[in-house]
Amino acid sequence: AQSVTQLDSQVPVFEEAPVELRCNYSSSVSVYLFWYVQYPNQGLQLLLKYLSGSTLVESINGFEAEFNKSQTSFHLRKPSVHISDTAEYFCAVSYRGFKTIFGAGTRLFVKA
């Protein structure tokens, strides 16, 4: 069965430190890959996505993720985090059909 694994359930980090949130997926076919962010009591918002082309994708607020086909990974990184980045982050995979599979989420907690 197809699956998405987010390797860390919680990631505490100090402000201005770098962070990496890890995501692995299982697939033998082409996929679309996404990272979503959820702030408390809100819906999910798209952070960035990979559909095709360059394997490195960036968001407008400094996050980036790299599609690694050989390792079936799509890790999310930011070189310097802010307090406002505290949220839950979901990795997701679409197998180009009607459904998207979401990981269990990683709670990023940025400390002052």
Added chain:
Amino acid sequence: SQTIHQWPATLVQPVGSPLSLECTVEGTSNPNLYWYRQAAGRGLQLLFYSVGIGQISSEVPQNLSASRPQDRQFILSSKKLLLSDSGFYLCAWSPEGDTQYFGPGTRLTVL
């Protein structure tokens, strides 16, 4: 631009009571529509999805049902709520096979 609405925002219901949550999308036609549940501290569980009016696919057998009476309206229902139905319910829409766009959610507490 497209907008997705959900209501109510919060709901407290007794066990055994009925449920109706509504989701509407503006600014697009023939979207794929989805209902998810997010239990406290857990990821998203896909409950239902729909690719057109009257077409509903259920992912998890349970106490809930869904209907799509109009192209851009998606309703989640239950005849009798259980305690385990508590959670954060999210509606989403998507162009086929691409990004999903989520509504603000409904916080349901069953007492």
